[in-house]
Amino acid sequence: MSTSSQNLTSYESLALAGPLNLSDGHPRQAPTESQAAILDQMTPLYRGAGHSTFEKVETHAHERFFSALGQKSAPIGTGRVLSCYSSSVAVDIFARALRDRTDRVGLLHPTFDNIPDLLRAWGHNLVPVAETALSAHDDSVFDGDIGCVFVTTPNNPTGWVMLPETMRWLARECSARGVVLALDTSFRGFDTRAWYDHYAILEESEVDHVVIEDSGKLWPTQELKAGFLVAGAGDLPLVDAFSDVLLTISPFVLALLGEFAADAADGGFARLHAMVSEHRVFVRNALAELNLPAPPDPESRVSVERVALPPGVSAGEAYTALSDMDVHVLPCGPFHWDEPGEGDSFIRLSLARDTEMLRQAVTRTASWLAQARASVGRPA
Amino acid sequence: MSTSSQNLTSYESLALAGPLNLSDGHPRQAPTESQAAILDQMTPLYRGAGHSTFEKVETHAHERFFSALGQKSAPIGTGRVLSCYSSSVAVDIFARALRDRTDRVGLLHPTFDNIPDLLRAWGHNLVPVAETALSAHDDSVFDGDIGCVFVTTPNNPTGWVMLPETMRWLARECSARGVVLALDTSFRGFDTRAWYDHYAILEESEVDHVVIEDSGKLWPTQELKAGFLVAGAGDLPLVDAFSDVLLTISPFVLALLGEFAADAADGGFARLHAMVSEHRVFVRNALAELNLPAPPDPESRVSVERVALPPGVSAGEAYTALSDMDVHVLPCGPFHWDEPGEGDSFIRLSLARDTEMLRQAVTRTASWLAQARASVGRPA
Numbered sequence: 005m006s007t008s009s010q011n012l013t014s015y016e017s018l019a020l021a022g023p024l025n026l027s028d029g030h031p032r033q034a035p036t037e038s039q040a041a042i043l044d045q046m047t048p049l050y051r052g053a054g055h056s057t058f059e060k061v062e063t064h065a066h067e068r069f070f071s072a073l074g075q076k077s078a079p080i081g082t083g084r085v086l087s088c089y090s091s092s093v094a095v096d097i098f099a100r101a102l103r104d105r106t107d108r109v110g111l112l113h114p115t116f117d118n119i120p121d122l123l124r125a126w127g128h129n130l131v132p133v134a135e136t137a138l139s140a141h142d143d144s145v146f147d148g149d150i151g152c153v154f155v156t157t158p159n160n161p162t163g164w165v166m167l168p169e170t171m172r173w174l175a176r177e178c179s180a181r182g183v184v185l186a187l188d189t190s191f192r193g194f195d196t197r198a199w200y201d202h203y204a205i206l207e208e209s210e211v212d213h214v215v216i217e218d219s220g221k222l223w224p225t226q227e228l229k230a231g232f233l234v235a236g237a238g239d240l241p242l243v244d245a246f247s248d249v250l251l252t253i254s255p256f257v258l259a260l261l262g263e264f265a266a267d268a269a270d271g272g273f274a275r276l277h278a279m280v281s282e283h284r285v286f287v288r289n290a291l292a293e294l295n296l297p298a299p300p301d302p303e304s305r306v307s308v309e310r311v312a313l314p315p316g317v318s319a320g321e322a323y324t325a326l327s328d329m330d331v332h333v334l335p336c337g338p339f340h341w342d343e344p345g346e347g348d349s350f351i352r353l354s355l356a357r358d359t360e361m362l363r364q365a366v367t368r369t370a371s372w373l374a375q376a377r378a379s380v381g382r383p384a
Numbered sequence: 385m386s387t388s389s390q391n392l393t394s395y396e397s398l399a400l401a402g403p404l405n406l407s408d409g410h411p412r413q414a415p416t417e418s419q420a421a422i423l424d425q426m427t428p429l430y431r432g433a434g435h436s437t438f439e440k441v442e443t444h445a446h447e448r449f450f451s452a453l454g455q456k457s458a459p460i461g462t463g464r465v466l467s468c469y470s471s472s473v474a475v476d477i478f479a480r481a482l483r484d485r486t487d488r489v490g491l492l493h494p495t496f497d498n499i500p501d502l503l504r505a506w507g508h509n510l511v512p513v514a515e516t517a518l519s520a521h522d523d524s525v526f527d528g529d530i531g532c533v534f535v536t537t538p539n540n541p542t543g544w545v546m547l548p549e550t551m552r553w554l555a556r557e558c559s560a561r562g563v564v565l566a567l568d569t570s571f572r573g574f575d576t577r578a579w580y581d582h583y584a585i586l587e588e589s590e591v592d593h594v595v596i597e598d599s600g601k602l603w604p605t606q607e608l609k610a611g612f613l614v615a616g617a618g619d620l621p622l623v624d625a626f627s628d629v630l631l632t633i634s635p636f637v638l639a640l641l642g643e644f645a646a647d648a649a650d651g652g653f654a655r656l657h658a659m660v661s662e663h664r665v666f667v668r669n670a671l672a673e674l675n676l677p678a679p680p681d682p683e684s685r686v687s688v689e690r691v692a693l694p695p696g697v698s699a700g701e702a703y704t705a706l707s708d709m710d711v712h713v714l715p716c717g718p719f720h721w722d723e724p725g726e727g728d729s730f731i732r733l734s735l736a737r738d739t740e741m742l743r744q745a746v747t748r749t750a751s752w753l754a755q756a757r758a759s760v761g762r763p764a
Contacts, residue, residue, distance in 0.1 A: 247394050247397065248391065
């Protein structure tokens with residue numbers, strides 16, 4: 005199988021039926037006890053949502069979701085939080101509306117490839133922006149005559165987080181330069197360092213902005229989820245583009261997410277973080293004795309983990325060999341949408357899985373890596 | 385309120401909180417007894433879907449859905465039925481992929497305005513195609529150097545249905561001319577005249593085609609729904625565009641829809657048709673004594689009904705006056721996406737509502753229409 009012409013989602017699709025699927029970053033672990041108790045109440049939640057107005061159900065869900073994540077200044081109840089089927093649908097809507105303003109976007113590099121693909125599909129020209137340039141407050145971020153900066157924070161796959169001082173600098177600079185600031189915070193729930201009040205900084209800077217929030221990576225709800233497109237860019241036709249795609253998402257889904265958010269605020273996030281951390285430690289320990297390059301993202305707290313391959317082993321090779329052993333991972337080339345070669349020495353493992361399956365898949369991965377490392381450089 | 389710059393969905397959005405909402409075409413009636421029994425089982429359905437593979441759940445739902453609608457030759461299990469969040473997301477994905485083939489589309493006129501809006505957003509130039517031209521097998525359908533014909537059947541708002549002989553003619557002509565044939569059959573479930581096996585005709589003609597099917601108009605499931613993008617156009621990058629937007633929809637939603645489809649096949653469609661018919665008769669009877677122009681769509685069986693306004697009364701005027709009386713309907717101008725003026729003498733009422741509310745809204749509408757008719761032409 006070639007690794008060149010496929011997007012990451014197509015790899016993830018091939019992994020769906022596999023027994024050892026560490027491919028997609030969707031949450032596939034069993035629900036916790038308190039989550040299972042919510043799922044026991046699906047019918048009453050459905051009927052309850054049906055007895056209220058959509059607006060009330062939506063506002064209540066927004067309040068619970070944003071407050072669980074520390075986003076106290078999010079503009080709930082103003083009509084500026086558009087509930088979408090998913091974060092990707094939100095990106096699609098934003099990319100379309102953005103054309104009224106610019107067709108040159110500075111985009112974080114690397115990041116999940118459906119973001120550059122959706123932006124490019126709508127005609128945007130992309131300029132790569134490095135995490136290090138942002139963290140260094142480097143004005144080169146604005147090179148290339150861009151009209152928008154698009155940042156995924158926490159980032160997928162690296163787990164890099166834009167810290168408050170960087171956020172303040174970026175919002176101020178974007179505002180001064182008339183550049184739209186777009187944030188995708190889909191992985192925010194995994195990392196408390198991303199729980200400072202983004203909207204307070206955005207509003208204070210008066211920058212034209214859009215934030216894409218997402219419930220879809222956090223809780224094992226069989227893709228019952230929402231992406232929230234928060235519109236702070238006055239003149240972009242976001243509502244028009246939104247209303248071409250949908251009237252409303254399901255009030256039942258909003259009610260369900262509200263319950264999961266309340267549970268998350270009440271200890272659920274702590275349990276989620278402990279699970280992800282335990283699985284990350286397992287991965288690192290399993291690989292520690294293989295003399296691989298050091299973990300590339302030592303500070304990462306998101307639900308995916310990059311693994312650096314032994315010198316001479318490519319991501320495509322690892323992907324194919326592991327698939328043949330029924331272990332599905334992602335080759336990291338496509339995350340590096342501007343320079344796929346830069347990702348070719350990494351694979352990505354998803355951690356939001358049941359522990360036993362994850363251990364089995366990681367053990368098998370470690371065993372193949374040990375073998376691959378040993379055989380590299382040997383005559384064939 | 386101006387009727388010129390808004391799309392239909394924005395009108396529908398304003399109606400959501402209203403007590404007498406006949407605006408959107410989404411099903412908002414109470415579930416039947418057997419539908420309520422399915423909704424009682426949401427948690428077991430959810431858990432059951434979680435214990436199977438996505439592929440199995442999806443295939444089972446496809447089988448139940450397509451067979452309930454007579455679509456025996458639909459390519460289930462081939463990877464060519466892409467389950468999307470909604471029919472609008474399916475249209476969006478198709479419109480994007482179609483650019484590889486053409487940017488000139490012959491589109492049914494009138495039809496719901498988010499179809500022309502989504503096509504235009506992706507850069508397509510649209511040529512209006514009349515229902516009468518299709519039914520007459522008129523070659524003028526292919527005027528304008530088009531590379532695709534897009535037909536909504538049954539149509540919204542008119543209820544017009546493309547009959548088998550027209551379908552055969554159109555598929556053959558499109559095939560001979562190298563034109564892509566796109567069908568949106570979202571309202572199929574309401575009209576048994578649209579239950580002949582479309583896919584048998586499409587496959588036999590060897591035409592490049594796409595069909596967009598939809599569960600979203602049929603059953604009161606709080607927007608738990610799916611749009612199915614059926615790909616029969618070999619070289620269009622539909623799967624690529626699909627995978628930029630989503631990995632999979634919810635297996636729980638598919639399982640739920642499968643249950644609703646099975647119920648529909650087992651008497652549920654007959655109950656739905658009886659409800660729609662009863663509501664249509666109520667509307668027509670309530671308006672019969674007003675000496676309005678005759679019902680414009682006498683043969684319609686879909687869940688919406690157009691009403692012809694008295695001469696001299698515009699749709700915008702009716703919309704505003706009825707909104708002030710808490711009755712929300714749609715002005716039909718925007719359905720006529722090429723010539724909005726042609727729709728200005730019609731409003732659209734939705735019939736998929738609880739009977740009591742519908743009667744109240746229709747009675748109020750009739751009373752306003754009687755008054756409006758009487759006052760037209762009188763000196764102010």
